[in-house]
Each structure stands twice: as structure tokens, then as C-alpha cells.
Amino acid sequence: MAKNEAPTIGVKLFVDKEKRKVLFAESDKEFIDVLFSFLTMPLGTIVRLLDKKSQMGCLDEVYKSVEDLSTEYFQTKACKAMLLKPLNAASSHCCRLRINIDDTVPRVVYVCKDTSCSAHSDNGISSIPDTVCKCGKVMESFGQCRKYDGDTETAPAACSEEGVFVKGCLKFIVTDDLQVAPASTSLMMSLFEKFGVRDPAVLEQQVVQFSSEKITCLLKRSLTSKQPLTEHYFDVPVPHDDASLGTLAQDLNPKQEDGDEERLGNLKIRVLQMKNNSALLYAEVDGDFVDCLFGLLSIPLGSVMKSFGQCSAKGCLDNLYKSIDGGAKEFVRQDCQSVLLAPKLPPWFGCRASKILQVDELAPRELTINACFSCFKIGRFSDCDRCHRYDYSRRYHICTNKVKSSKLCEANPKIQIGGSEKGDAYVNGKHTKFVVTDDLRVLPLSLASTVKIVSEAKIQTSNLVEKEITLTKSQVMELQRAVLLSRNTLSSVLLPPKKIKKLNHLRY
Ligand SMILES: [Zn+2]
Numbered sequence: 423m424a425k426n427e428a429p430t431i432g433v434k435l436f437v438d439k440e441k442r443k444v445l446f447a448e449s450d451k452e453f454i455d456v457l458f459s460f461l462t463m464p465l466g467t468i469v470r471l472l473d474k475k476s477q478m479g480c481l482d483e484v485y486k487s488v489e490d491l492s493t494e495y496f497q498t499k500a501c502k503a504m505l506l507k508p509l510n511a512a513s514s515h516c517c518r519l520r521i522n523i524d525d526t527v528p529r530v531v532y533v534c535k536d537t538s539c540s541a542h543s544d545n546g547i548s549s550i551p552d553t554v555c556k557c558g559k560v561m562e563s564f565g566q567c568r569k570y571d572g573d574t575e576t577a578p579a580a581c582s583e584e585g586v587f588v589k590g591c592l593k594f595i596v597t598d599d600l601q602v603a604p605a606s607t608s609l610m611m612s613l614f615e616k617f618g619v620r621d622p623a624v625l626e627q628q629v630v631q632f633s634s635e636k637i638t639c640l641l642k643r644s645l646t647s648k649q650p651l652t653e654h655y656f657d658v659p660v661p662h663d664d665a666s667l668g669t670l671a672q673d674l675n676p677k678q679e680d681g682d683e684e685r686l687g688n689l690k691i692r693v694l695q696m697k698n699n700s701a702l703l704y705a706e707v708d709g710d711f712v713d714c715l716f717g718l719l720s721i722p723l724g725s726v727m728k729s730f731g732q733c734s735a736k737g738c739l740d741n742l743y744k745s746i747d748g749g750a751k752e753f754v755r756q757d758c759q760s761v762l763l764a765p766k767l768p769p770w771f772g773c774r775a776s777k778i779l780q781v782d783e784l785a786p787r788e789l790t791i792n793a794c795f796s797c798f799k800i801g802r803f804s805d806c807d808r809c810h811r812y813d814y815s816r817r818y819h820i821c822t823n824k825v826k827s828s829k830l831c832e833a834n835p836k837i838q839i840g841g842s843e844k845g846d847a848y849v850n851g852k853h854t855k856f857v858v859t860d861d862l863r864v865l866p867l868s869l870a871s872t873v874k875i876v877s878e879a880k881i882q883t884s885n886l887v888e889k890e891i892t893l894t895k896s897q898v899m900e901l902q903r904a905v906l907l908s909r910n911t912l913s914s915v916l917l918p919p920k921k922i923k924k925l926n927h928l929r930y
């Protein structure tokens with residue numbers, strides 16, 4: 423293999439050609455690490471990598487809405503970037519994967535270039551493009567830093583006993599529906615029994631190479647199918663769209679009345695619906711509601727699994743998630759359990775959506791550099807030495823600053839110029855109204871957009887009624903779940919279940 427060739431990971435598949443079924447795969451831990459890394463990815467990253475065809479409920483529509491909304495509807499220009507290209511809080515792990523399909527570069531540092539900046543003493547930096555310095559200037563890319571203070575990554579050992587998330591030098595078995603466990607004779611025998619294999623000789627063993635592109639496709643299949651390996655091997659086309667995602671089952675979350683109920687609830691929305699509850703056209707909402715939808719894009723897949731036990735209506739990533747605390751537990755590195763089971767958000771990504779789902783946010787990272795902030799602004803990462811240099815011929819220090827090191831701290835990209843708010847919302851919402859369609863297209867409220875929706879629905883206006891609804895925290899959480907599972911999110915949660923079922927029957 424040529425040195426510059428893109429990396430691949432070889433996986434051995436055990437195939438029953440007669441039944442056209444991959445029974446299971448045998449792999450090294452490199453492949454398991456890549457599978458587990460899916461759980462650290464923010465939903466927005468997954469939608470982006472799958473080219474807005476993730477088929478996770480209405481999430482693709484939510485993403486497109488963020489793309490199409492003008493930046494004036496966001497707190498800052500950086501907010502839009504945070505939603506469309508969210509960072510992965512576990513990136514220091516993921517950058518060590520044999521194949522990392524997430525192409526965000528989280529260690530790019532943006533800094534206000536102005537050496538006489540009025541906010542100079544803040545030592546503010548950012549990982550998000552278009553972050554605005556307190557002085558009002560837009561921060562610029564200063565290249566990549568190698569490591570933040572407190573990053574605990576270790577280089578992979580030579581024997582490679584330690585993987586990224588997984589340890590040990592053994593083989594793993596991955597079932598067709600992505601259950602992961604260390605390979606053993608007893609497991610193999612139980613799988614043979616499960617699939618009625620009397621003579622293992624009929625199984626063909628095929629080594630397939632997974633490239634970055636194929637891993638991305640596998641991610642998509644694992645969101646849409648219960649047998650991603652079989653479909654991968656036999657090259658079954660991924661369905662373009664799944665119209666069967668009508669309405670999700672009504673096993674909604676038990677209502678938890680806690681202290682947050684009051685604080686986070688009270689989202690007032692107005693809906694336009696049929697008088698007989700058979701359809702909902704759209705909701706008229708404010709920025710807080712939109713923030714609960716958009717914020718989902720920054721939430722890591724593993725956190726969604728933790729809250730809802732699933733992240734798509736048809737996939738099998740729930741099995742992968744359960745393996746971490748189940749079949750594969752013994753071989754998941756201790757320090758990685760929580761990184762996968764309850765992944766956090768990067769600094770400043772916390773928002774209304776993450777608070778409802780109780781996803782924690784990392785504290786702003788710090789970066790100690792061996793130079794004063796002015797010298798860093800001039801020399802960037804490549805020439806921090808200038809701060810210490812002495813010009814012998816002219817007998818003077820290039821930098822007269824006495825303090826020769828500084829601690830850079832991540833600034834909040836959500837704060838507007840001159841803004842004093844705490845700043846955790848993405849959407850600039852207090853004075854703006856939005857229209858949200860049943861399949862979660864979000865538009866600024868205008869008569870043109872509402873008239874269009876009503877006329878496209880082809881419903882007599884006399885059959886329509888407008889209602890005001892105050893959503894509690896648990897209702898918002900149900901909505902968030904429905905975003906991932908249903909194509910008509912609003913009506914599946916806000917209309918009475920019986921009527922919806924009827925509508926569903928009609929559709930089939
Ligand atoms: Zn500045």
C-alpha cells in the first residue's frame with residue numbers, strides 16, 4: 423500500500439450467502455473505537471456529514487432552517503457557525519482514531535489581532551469563527567494550538583494495548599445490529615445457534631476494508647437500518663426518504679414535576695390547527711422555542727441516547743450504546759465510560775436545549791503560552807520566542823513587558839458586541855416571532871409564509887382554529903424526542919393521540 427493512501431480499517435465479516443445475511447463481524451479495537459466515536463458526535467455534525475439526509479426525524483429540516491435563516495436572527499454570527507459546525511468535546515480523543523470522519527478542526531484559535539485592543543487584559547481567544555472580541559473587532563484565525571491545559575490525552579502505546587476508547591489486544595465481535603462484545607467461543611456458538619447455523623463451513627469469511635467514506639455510509643445505515651453490516655456488504659441502497667416515520671408511538675416520557683419545571687417551561691406558543699384536531703399547520707413561536715429546537719444540533723449523540731434511549735426511529739445505535747455499559751464494558755477504558763455514555767458539550771455550547779436534556783458543558787478551556795499576549799498577537803504560535811529575545815547588537819529586549827507568559831481563556835462566542843447578558847441562547851429571540859411547520863421548517867413570521875402554508879394545506883379556513891399552548895418542560899422534552907423520531911413533530915406531541923392514529927391509518 424502506498425504511504426499516502428487514505429487509511430482503511432479491515433474487518434472480517436461472516437456471511438451466510440444463501441440467506442444474504444452478515445451474521446457478525448470480527449475486528450480489532452480500531453474499528454470499535456470508530457463505531458464508539460459516533461456517540462461523541464454532535465447531531466449537527468452527523469446531519470452535515472450525511473449531507474442533510476440523516477433521516478433522523480425532522481433534524482435535517484432543522485439544520486436547513488439554520489442554514490437558511492439570516493444571521494440577524496442569531497445572537498451573533500458565530501452562533502450560526504456553532505450550530506452548523508458544532509465542535510466535539512471529545513475531539514482530543516477522536517483525533518487519535520485511525521479514521522476520524524468528523525472534519526471539524528477544534529484547535530484552531532481565533533484572536534483579536536489588534537495589539538492595542540481595549541479588552542487586552544481579558545486574554546480572550548475562541549475556537550469558533552466570527553467570534554467578536556469585546557472591543558468589537560472580529561477575531562481572526564491564529565493557527566492551531568497543540569494542546570489545551572488539562573487535556574489528558576495519552577499517546578497510543580507502542581504495543582497499542584490502549585486504544586482510543588477501548589483497551590486490550592483482543593478481537594471483538596460486532597453483530598449485524600451493532601452489539602459489541604469481546605470475541606469468545608461461547609458468544610460465537612450462541613450466535614450460530616441464534617441464526618440456525620448447523621455447519622459453520624457454509625459461512626464465508628470476507629475481509630472488507632472500511633475507508634472514511636464507507637464509515638460515513640455505515641453511520642447512515644446504522645441510523646436507518648437494523649442490519650447495517652448486511653446492507654453494507656450486499657450494497658443495499660439506503661432509502662432516500664422514509665415516509666413511514668408518520669407518528670411516533672405514544673409511550674411518552676413520564677412527567678417529572680421538579681423545580682426546573684417552572685423555570686424552563688412556560689414556553690408559550692400559538693398553533694394553527696384543524697378544529698377536529700386532525701392536523702396541525704404551524705406554530706407561531708418566539709426565539710426561546712426555536713432555541714430548544716436548534717440547540718439539539720449541538721447535542722452529542724450519546725447524550726441523546728442517555729435521555730431517550732434511541733436517536734432514530736429505525737436504526738440500531740441503541741445497541742452500540744448499550745454495549746458500552748454491557749457486553750464491552752470490561753474493555754472500555756475507565757476514563758472513557760462517561761465520554762461515551764454521557765458526552766459533554768464543548769465550552770459555551772450549553773443552551774436551553776441542553777439544559778432540558780441535562781447535558782453538561784465543559785468549562786472554558788485555558789491555554790498557557792510562553793509569551794505575553796502582545797507578543798502572541800504578533801508572533802502567533804510560531805514565534806512566541808520574540809517575547810524573550812534580546813537584541814545584543816542594539817542591547818535591548820524586543821519586548822519590554824515584564825510578564826513573559828499568559829493564560830489565554832476562551833471567550834463566549836454568543837455574546838454580542840457590548841452585550842452584557844449571560845449569553846447562552848443561539849437565537850436572537852425576544853422581539854422576533856417565528857413560524858414552525860409540523861415538519862420543523864423554521865421561518866421568520868411573515869404573512870407571506872403563513873399564507874403559503876395555509877394555501878398549500880388546502881384546508882377550508884373555516885375548519886381552522888388558533889390555539890395558545892403553554893408548554894411544560896416535559897412537553898418540550900417530548901418535542902425534542904419527536905424531532906428525532908417523527909416527520910410531524912408538532913402534531914405528534916401537541917394533538918390528541920387518537921386522532922393522530924386515525925390520520926396515520928388513512929395515510930397507509
Ligand atoms: Zn479586541
Ligand SMILES: [Zn+2]
Pocket residue numbers: 793794795796797798808809810821822823826
Ligand atoms: Zn512579550
